[in-house]
Amino acid sequence: MEYKISDRLKNVQGSAIREIFDLLKKGDIISFAGGMPSTPTLPSKQIDEILQSLVSKHGVIECLQYESTQGKAALMEQLKKFLLEYKGINAETQEMIVLSGGQQGIEFMCKTFVNKGDVVLVENPTYLSTLQIIETYEGKAVGVDSNNEGLDLADLEKKITEHKAKFLYVVPTFCNPTGGTYSPENRQKIVEITAKHGVMILEDDPYSEIRFEGAAVPSVKCFDKTGNVVYLASFSKIIAPSLRIAVAVANPAVIGRFIIAKQSTDVCCASISQLVAAEFIKNGLSEHLKNIIPIYKEKRDKMIECIEKYFPKSFVYQVPQGGMFVWGYFNDNRDLLAIFKEVVDLGVAFLPGVHFYPAGGNKNTMRLNFSNATLEQIEKGIGILGGHLLQY
Numbered sequence: 001m002e003y004k005i006s007d008r009l010k011n012v013q014g015s016a017i018r019e020i021f022d023l024l025k026k027g028d029i030i031s032f033a034g035g036m037p038s039t040p041t042l043p044s045k046q047i048d049e050i051l052q053s054l055v056s057k058h059g060v061i062e063c064l065q066y067e068s069t070q071g072k073a074a075l076m077e078q079l080k081k082f083l084l085e086y087k088g089i090n091a092e093t094q095e096m097i098v099l100s101g102g103q104q105g106i107e108f109m110c111k112t113f114v115n116k117g118d119v120v121l122v123e124n125p126t127y128l129s130t131l132q133i134i135e136t137y138e139g140k141a142v143g144v145d146s147n148n149e150g151l152d153l154a155d156l157e158k159k160i161t162e163h164k165a166k167f168l169y170v171v172p173t174f175c176n177p178t179g180g181t182y183s184p185e186n187r188q189k190i191v192e193i194t195a196k197h198g199v200m201i202l203e204d205d206p207y208s209e210i211r212f213e214g215a216a217v218p219s220v221k222c223f224d225k226t227g228n229v230v231y232l233a234s235f236s237k238i239i240a241p242s243l244r245i246a247v248a249v250a251n252p253a254v255i256g257r258f259i260i261a262k263q264s265t266d267v268c269c270a271s272i273s274q275l276v277a278a279e280f281i282k283n284g285l286s287e288h289l290k291n292i293i294p295i296y297k298e299k300r301d302k303m304i305e306c307i308e309k310y311f312p313k314s315f316v317y318q319v320p321q322g323g324m325f326v327w328g329y330f331n332d333n334r335d336l337l338a339i340f341k342e343v344v345d346l347g348v349a350f351l352p353g354v355h356f357y358p359a360g361g362n363k364n365t366m367r368l369n370f371s372n373a374t375l376e377q378i379e380k381g382i383g384i385l386g387g388h389l390l391q392y
Contacts, residue, residue: 012135030381032368033349035176035237035324038299039372041292042240043284050279051272058275067268069259071098071247075278079247082281086209087233088222094252097259098269102206102234102246106130108261109167109202109230110137112254119163123151125356125365127176127204130169139166141358150182153189160197167200172220174207174323177356177367181321184217191223199228206234206246209289211322212297227251235277237324238289245269245277296324296371302378303370310386324371329353334392335363343388348381 055063062072071079076093083089099105106129114120116138122130124143134141142163145152150172159165170190172182182190194201203220221231227250234246248258262268280288303326304319317328330336337352353365370378 008136008138012132029344029347029349030373030377030384031349032370032373032381032385033351034372035369036372037237037241037324038292038295041295043280043288046280046284046288047240047276050276054272054275054279063271063275065271067271067274069097069262069268070255071096071269072271072274072278075245075274075281078278078281082285083233083247083249087205087219087231089219089231089249091249095249095255097248097255097262098274099232099246099248099262100266100269101236101241101244102204102232103129103133104262104265105230105232105246105248105258106133106169106202106204107136107265108248108258109169109200110134110139111261112257113166113200114139115166118166121156121159121163121165121168121199122358123170123175124358125177125353125362126169126358127171128355130204131356131358143358144168146178146180148180150180150186151190153186153193156190157193157197160193160199165199167202168194169202169204170220171204171207173205173217174210174320174325176207176323177325177351177353178327179318179320179323179325180327181214181217182220187218187220188223191220191225191229195226195228201229203229203231204234205232206237207323209238210293210296210324212293212300212320214321221249227254230254235281238292239277239280239285243273243277245273299370299373299375299378300326302375303368303382306379306382307368307386310383312386312389315389324369326368326370327353327365328368329362329365330389331364333364334389336366337363339388339392343385346384346388348384350385 075098080091083091110133114137118139119142120134120139121144122141123146131141142159144159145155174181221229230248230250232248235243314330314332315328316331317326337354340352351367353367354360354363
């Protein structure tokens with residue numbers, strides 16, 4: 001039978017990361033490709049204790065029935081405190097919606113604002129799943145140049161005007177993939193420029209609590225004076241990915257549209273996941289972050305040490321102050337996509353940077369994840385990868 005796939009999906013490619021995960025299952029491979037938290041840091045004991053008493057504490061209806069699309073009251077109360085304490089955002093219930101992971105917020109932003117042919121601006125490079133979602137909604141992603149301060153403001157304004165962009169997507173703190181962080185001044189200017197042109201911003205913030213050094217930076221949302229910033233915070237990296245819990249903060253008019261978008265997608269987030277998240281945020285998150293940050297910092301430091309030790313000197317990279325990734329490029333313009341399968345055959349995986357650029361190219365770039373490998377695996381894997389790169 002010939003299947004007549006919709007125009008919306010027929011040209012959309014699968015996620016490079018998911019395809020790599022399938023490849024990694026086939027053998028014993030040291031992976032620097034994904035963005036998973038370290039399995040030993042997942043708070044299994046605390047969550048097990050929460051689950052043991054969840055139904056007896058909250059009752060069958062609260063735990064096992066359908067829930068409000070917007071989110072459970074118990075979680076909303078904890079989210080208000082979390083957003084104020086960790087993000088500096090003072091949000092009321094009507095300004096929030098609980099999501100099934102941060103990526104659902106990206107989808108709802110496209111579902112709400114993007115028509116066929118509309119342009120969404122993204123940092124060049126950006127989170128690759130965002131590119132896939134934009135394409136799914138028949139939009140077009142256009143890259144904005146960036147520098148050590150954040151976005152190139154002149155290029156941002158030029159592309160807003162040139163493309164009549166619907167919204168700007170940014171990961172301004174420990175960016176995926178680059179690990180960079182926008183300065184407070186850059187964030188403020190981004191908000192001012194977009195507000196002047198009537199352009200929305202989607203601020204994606206899954207990593208900012210994983211900070212190793214340096215002072216915390218106010219969220220882009222903190223500079224919002226006109227209601228043009230939609231803010232996403234996810235708990236996948238700082239509690240557990242399988243909970244699939246995140247929150248969007250925006251003007252109530254936008255939240256109302258997100259509620260409609262969610263009703264036609266999955267009705268509501270899982271009640272059990274919401275209650276587990278509420279209990280953990282209330283009683284365990286602060287201590288958990290204190291425990292995991294030194295572990296991730298040690299892995300970051302080990303990866304930097306091994307890059308210096310094993311990689312060709314033509315590799316240019318930046319040391320991230322937090323998050324989960326080291327990003328870099330070869331100034332001799334070698335093609336890292338071409339050697340990916342060769343490296344996998346040697347037992348190591350990384351993510352070629354080409355996947356993070358809306359226009360492709362930049363085959364001399366790569367993203368290395370340090371969070372999910374052991375120190376021994378980082379030493380061995382970077383040594384193998386570096387050895388191959390020296391011969392290439």
